[in-house]
Amino acid sequence: MKSHRFDATILTLGFAFLYIPIIILIVYSFNASRLVTVWGGFSLNWYKTMWSNQGLMDAAWVTARVGVLSASVGTVLGTLAALALVRYGRFPGRMLFSGMIYAPLVMPEVITGLSMLLLFVALGVDRGFWTVVIAHTTFTMCYVAIVVQSRLLTFDRSLEEAALDLGCPPVKTFFTITLPLILPAVIAGWMLAFTLSLDDLVIASFTTGPGATTLPIKIYSQVRLGVTPEINAICTILIGLVTVGVILASISTKRTEVRRLRDEHLAARGPT
Amino acid sequence: MAVVQEAEDQKQGGASRWLVVAVPYVWLLLFFVAPFLIIFKISLSDTAIALPPYTPVFDGFGAIGDFLSQLDFENYIFLTDDPLYVQAYLSSLRIATISTFLLLLVGYPIALAMARAPTSIRPTLVMMVILPFWTSFLIRVYAWIGILKPDGLLTLLLQTVGLMGPEEQVQIFRTDTAVFIGIVYSYLPFMVLPLYSALEKMDNTLLEAANDLGCPPLKAFWRITFPLSLPGVIAGAMICFIPITGEFVIPDLLGGADTLMIGKTLWTEFFGNRDWPLASAVAVILLVLLVVPIMIFQNQQKKVA
Numbered sequence: 001m002k003s004h005r006f007d008a009t010i011l012t013l014g015f016a017f018l019y020i021p022i023i024i025l026i027v028y029s030f031n032a033s034r035l036v037t038v039w040g041g042f043s044l045n046w047y048k049t050m051w052s053n054q055g056l057m058d059a060a061w062v063t064a065r066v067g068v069l070s071a072s073v074g075t076v077l078g079t080l081a082a083l084a085l086v087r088y089g090r091f092p093g094r095m096l097f098s099g100m101i102y103a104p105l106v107m108p109e110v111i112t113g114l115s116m117l118l119l120f121v122a123l124g125v126d127r128g129f130w131t132v133v134i135a136h137t138t139f140t141m142c143y144v145a146i147v148v149q150s151r152l153l154t155f156d157r158s159l160e161e162a163a164l165d166l167g168c169p170p171v172k173t174f175f176t177i178t179l180p181l182i183l184p185a186v187i188a189g190w191m192l193a194f195t196l197s198l199d200d201l202v203i204a205s206f207t208t209g210p211g212a213t214t215l216p217i218k219i220y221s222q223v224r225l226g227v228t229p230e231i232n233a234i235c236t237i238l239i240g241l242v243t244v245g246v247i248l249a250s251i252s253t254k255r256t257e258v259r260r261l262r263d264e265h266l267a268a269r270g271p272t
Numbered sequence: 273m274a275v276v277q278e279a280e281d282q283k284q285g286g287a288s289r290w291l292v293v294a295v296p297y298v299w300l301l302l303f304f305v306a307p308f309l310i311i312f313k314i315s316l317s318d319t320a321i322a323l324p325p326y327t328p329v330f331d332g333f334g335a336i337g338d339f340l341s342q343l344d345f346e347n348y349i350f351l352t353d354d355p356l357y358v359q360a361y362l363s364s365l366r367i368a369t370i371s372t373f374l375l376l377l378v379g380y381p382i383a384l385a386m387a388r389a390p391t392s393i394r395p396t397l398v399m400m401v402i403l404p405f406w407t408s409f410l411i412r413v414y415a416w417i418g419i420l421k422p423d424g425l426l427t428l429l430l431q432t433v434g435l436m437g438p439e440e441q442v443q444i445f446r447t448d449t450a451v452f453i454g455i456v457y458s459y460l461p462f463m464v465l466p467l468y469s470a471l472e473k474m475d476n477t478l479l480e481a482a483n484d485l486g487c488p489p490l491k492a493f494w495r496i497t498f499p500l501s502l503p504g505v506i507a508g509a510m511i512c513f514i515p516i517t518g519e520f521v522i523p524d525l526l527g528g529a530d531t532l533m534i535g536k537t538l539w540t541e542f543f544g545n546r547d548w549p550l551a552s553a554v555a556v557i558l559l560v561l562l563v564v565p566i567m568i569f570q571n572q573q574k575k576v577a
Contacts, residue, residue: 003489007385011397014382018404018460021415024425028418035423081296091293100300102570106511108518108562110535111555114542115307118552122310138303141296171288199408202520206542216410223410223525227418235411242406250399 022239029232046233056234059218062129063198066214070136071193077137078144078193079186085145086152104142112139113206120207127209135207136197143196144189151185181260184253191249195242308559315347315552347553356532357554361561363532367448367523368516371455372509375463378456379508383467384497387474398468405461413454413525420445420453420526446528454522459515463508470504471497503572510569514562534558 029047033040050056081101084091091097104112116135120127159181163173179186201216208214215234222231351357386397404412419425422441430436444450474497482492498505520535527533534554542551 003388007388010381010385011389014378014385014460014464015400017378017457018401021412021419021457022404022407024419025411025415077296077299080292081300084293084296088289088293093297097293097297097300098574099570100297100304102573103566104304106514106566106569108515108535108558110518110520110538111311111559112307114538114551114555115311116303118310118314118548119303119307134303138299141299145296195406195408199410201410216408219410219414220521223414223417227414227421231414235408235414238411239407243403246403246406 025232026236026239029229029236031229031232034229046229047237050230050233050237053230055213056215056218059213059215060234062212063215066129066132066136066204066212067194067197070133070140070197071190073133074137074140074193075144075186075190078141078189079148079182081141081145082148082152085149101142101145104139105146109200109202110206113203116203117206127207127212129212131207131209132204132212132214135203136193136200139203140193140196143192144186147189147192148182148185151182155181184256187249188253191245195245198238198242311552312556314549315556316344317549318344318346347550348557350550351553351557357534357537360532360534360537361557364517364519364534364558365561367451367455367533368513368519371452371459371516372513374452374456375459375512376505376509379460379463379467380505382460383464383471383504386464386468387471394472398465401461401464401468409458410521412458413522416450416454416457416526417445420450445526446531448527448531450526451523451531451533454526455516455519458522459512462511466507466511467501467504470501470507474500503575506568507572510565510572514565514569517562518558 030042030044031038031040032043032045081097085098085101113135116131116138117127120131125131160173160177163177164170168176199216200214201220204214205217205220208217215238219231219234222228382401386394386401389397417424420442421427422443422445424442424445426444427436427440427442430442431438431440436442444453478496478500479492482496483489487495518535518538519533520539523531523533523536524539527536538551538554538558541547541554
């Protein structure tokens with residue numbers, strides 16, 4: 001029993017370490033005072049300042065569009081890659097393929113960013129919105145591939161086999177059977193891809209061009225000038241959005257899971 | 273059975289099957305592998321005052337002779353000659369090694385406590401570890417600036433509880449200590465999750481047997497729990513060590529002028545000095561240093577999959 005109390009203490013300390021800095025950041029976004037250490041009372045002033053900061057709002061709009069586009073393309077490519085890894089056994093160059101999926105996960109961002117930029121320059125592409133989208137798609141698709149792969153590995157193939165045995169064409173089988181079953185993982189992958197794109201400073205800094213300043217680039221340039229509650233306000237909104245997104249995604253995943261279990265149960269009972 | 277299934281897979285849907293592999297494959301070849309070849313090529317070219325600021329190394333096949341004659345290792349010689357760069361590499365590896373060790377020290381007890389928690393609350397605990405990871409890296413590093421600044425919250429706290437006089441201030445911000453705190457904070461979920469998944473799978477009867485036979489808990493931990501969690505330790509250590517070595521944001525925002533890290537050097541060469549070939553050479557050497565850890569990581573991942 002002593003070890004239980006010990007575990008509880010460790011977990012409390014661990015989670016305190018993880019959450020206290022974020023909570024402080026949120027609390028101080030409502031601080032009327034400009035100083036971090038002085039509590040000047042509750043105020044929404046910094047949110048107003050932020051709202052009227054045109055540069056910041058433009059950056060937020062760019063970031064949202066980059067995020068949606070790159071997460072969507074990345075999810076399609078990542079799901080295909082996961083299917084290739086799990087379903088297609090051996091194919092020429094499989095070693096290289098799985099290497100290309102795993103390496104971007106740990107590759108230092110400065111290397112990925114610089115190499116991408118040099119590719120765009122070599123191809124003679126003007127840097128800007130689309131180059132950031134391509135760069136983000138490339139590294140987020142690998143995360144999607146890992147998430148979807150783990151779902152495919154624990155996946156009951158009997159329904160799929162039944163459809164194929166009954167003469168359903170493979171592409172149709174994929175859309176009517178496989179995709180609905182792996183959908184929670186695909187959605188989770190999209191969410192992860194979107195947040196990764198939303199967060200990225202280094203790769204975006206290398207691959208962006210005039211007129212395509214993303215929010216992290218904007219925040220970074222302001223942070224370098226010093227801490228202001230205005231940044232806390234943007235950060236709080238971002239944290240809020242992501243938290244709501246994660247909660248919604250987990251609820252919808254749970255709901256599909258419940259529905260799937262019910263359907264399986266009904267199917268098992270069979271027509272009587 | 274699996275072989276038959278695979279053979280059947282091969283037969284079905286030739287074209288769609290081919291596309292499933294080819295589309296992501298070509299994308300990654302074009303946008304992940306080709307850039308590395310280019311970075312390698314440019315690292316061998318000369319700096320020029322132009323945009324792009326390097327001499328073109330390749331124009332058409334007729335120029336292969338010129339191409340080869342233009343290549344030189346000037347940038348690499350420059351890098352190895354200048355003690356500043358060598359120090360930056362060594363210092364990055366040092367900081368990454370120490371931080372990985374600190375992460376293990378902090379992450380292991382958390383992962384172990386999670387794995388020993390009742391099954392019903394484990395998913396919630398996992399969710400709580402993952403949630404901060406969804407918050408922007410930049411935001412989490414920024415949060416520490418407000419805490420560690422000399423006139424920040426840590427000073428205020430220590431002054432309030434009386435551990436520090438009103439005139440004293442915490443001198444952590446813009447030092448290596450702040451960098452370590454920032455790294456441990458940002459990478460903790462990456463360390464805890466692989467450790468947890470290794471520890472959770474562990475067979476508890478082994479520990480019970482050891483206990484029944486009179487083995488003290490600490491010895492049982494070192495002889496049974498720790499060796500069995502080694503795959504998780506290796507995975508977590510690699511997932512942290514590799515990106516930390518090239519880390520830019522944390523040393524830039526929390527570190528001091530004397531905090532040397534190669535990610536910062538590369539950034540300065542590129543954005544500050546606009547020396548693209550030299551920045552490329554810095555990246556290539558960093559990649560060479562990380563080849564072995566990346567291979568270990570890849571092998572580990574393949575075993576898991």
